[in-house]
Amino acid sequence: MRVYQFTEQPYPDAWKDHQGSLRVNLPNRKCDPRVAADLFHRYYDEWLLADELGLDIMLNEHHQTATCMSSTVVVGLSVLARQTKRARLLVLGYPIGHRQDPLRVAEELSTIDVISRGRLDMGFIKGVPYEFPSSNQNPVGVMERFWEAHDFIIKAMTSHDQPFNWESEHFHYRHVNIWPRPWQQPHPPVWSTTGSKSNARVLGEHGYVMATLGTGYNTRELYDAYREGYMSMGRPAPAADRFAYLGLVAVAPNEQDARERGERVASYLRSASIVYLPFRNPPGFLSVEDNARLMRGETPPRSYTKDRRVIDMRSASVQELIDAAILFCGTPDQVYQQIVDFCEYCGGMGNLLMMGHAGAMSHADTVENLTLFAREVLPRLKAYKQPLATATAA
């Protein structure tokens, strides 16, 4: 198993005074650039530590938000491509559903792949709902735009002999011939995220790495949909390395300290959804059928515990979050067992995207969390033999 250390690079002072919206319309006057600089340097230091500890690294970007100051992930990737030595660098994700210019994306990511000497994993996502008002991309039809951008980026990274032409629905280019071309051949590994079975199947057909977030003991049906798509292309069942899961992690020498740390990591869940209501569901982001259900006030639950209790991630207790496999929390032995239990339930899950820092966690708190995990849990996870499920849940 690979474990990628992840933080959203938040600006936690904003939690104290936000009037109901941490995203989109929170005035940036509340951002002190001196505080932001200290935070960025600190987060990069923690990733350098992760590199030394044998962990891999995951970065993301969001826009106009105090929950994630990384508004252009290329900057963080660039810093770490040069400064880290061995870790894989995963961007999850690069919101190509919003991005104006996929040629620029292909150039940026190829350059980062070269500078890191082939350590880039490129996760493409359509983007989160509340960022359409600020990007001004039309949320209607975003998946078509996403796939055209994807097709173009892959074509640009894999065309080496002569410039090519592109005249299609969303993008128009002539004489495309990127320099440098990527280090990894034919291109850096592609990842994506989803919460829908239909999209999981499509990702399976492509054979890309599929990540889910917050799906806990509701993950298996998504993985199975992926497996069906993967095997429909004439391949054997996908190995565990095709699956990734974003879990919050809090480990400590004793259970009491771990639970307190768990509460601090869970502050991500408490704050991530604080956004002015109309920005949460722009037209076209969800299907017409799903929107009709929402208009009727029907909201399907997203997170379940292992014994099928419904929980609300935003308000659940640390114990409930552990029961739902949203938070892996406890002593090293307990955390190892929780992760293994979850992998067995999934039928194999080979990439843990570990949120080992969140909210206002201090540097010392984070360093202790990462270090203990890397020393006590990671070696055992590396040695753990994953199950290999076929399409049907046991």
Added chain:
Amino acid sequence: MPADPASSIVVNDIRVELIERGRGTPLLFLHPGIGIEPTDPVLDRLAARARVLAPTHPGFGRSEQPKSFATVDDLAYFYLDLLEHLDLRQAIVVGVSFGGWIAAEIAIKSTARISHLILANAVGIKVGDRETRDIVDIHSIPESEFVQLAYFNPGLGTHDYKAMPDAQVLAAARNREATARYGWSPYMHDPKLRSRLHRIGVPTLLLWGAGDRILSEPYGRAYCTAIPAARFELIERAGHFPHLEQPELFADRIFAFVEGTPQ
């Protein structure tokens, strides 16, 4: 014709819903983004004195969404084809809000089959400077606030989706999506439209619900100024949807205008 249900028509392989009612002079009614219902009283008011044809735009309500349609320009060409398909001549074209934008885009292309144009609280043009949004961003406010801004009598615009038949809720969800498909960016306007309005040579009435807080009265007057043979009239006690709030007055004003301005 019976009051409902709507029938449908196929134009260029695109099937759309069509309410047809009354006889005499053809009147093409182009609905706003919130759609149209066969029970809307304005339809009977108009049908008392004209042959009303009220289609549901492609992508809205229960009408098909053609894969290639992405702009109001596409809708305008569709309606030019529909006018030809039904061989409508000397038609009165009435558009409200988003439907008014479509009507203006039709008229700048050709008025060969149109006698009179009525634009009611129409969106579609850019009036203010680059840092002034002319049209309230309806996608960034709660529906309750939209209703407060759009209606003189907000009670008329409040819906209980839980009590509605499934098909009607689905149609409302499609209306919301289609409005964004065609009007997300540039937001609810075509930057070229205002400079092309001079091409409209038929008598045109800008009919304006005075209580509209989605659009301003100066916005409507700027629209009027850009069209050579246009007149501006206010409808009191109505907001952004005067056809819903004052259906009788709305129909009376249209026919008075048509009779008073022979082509």
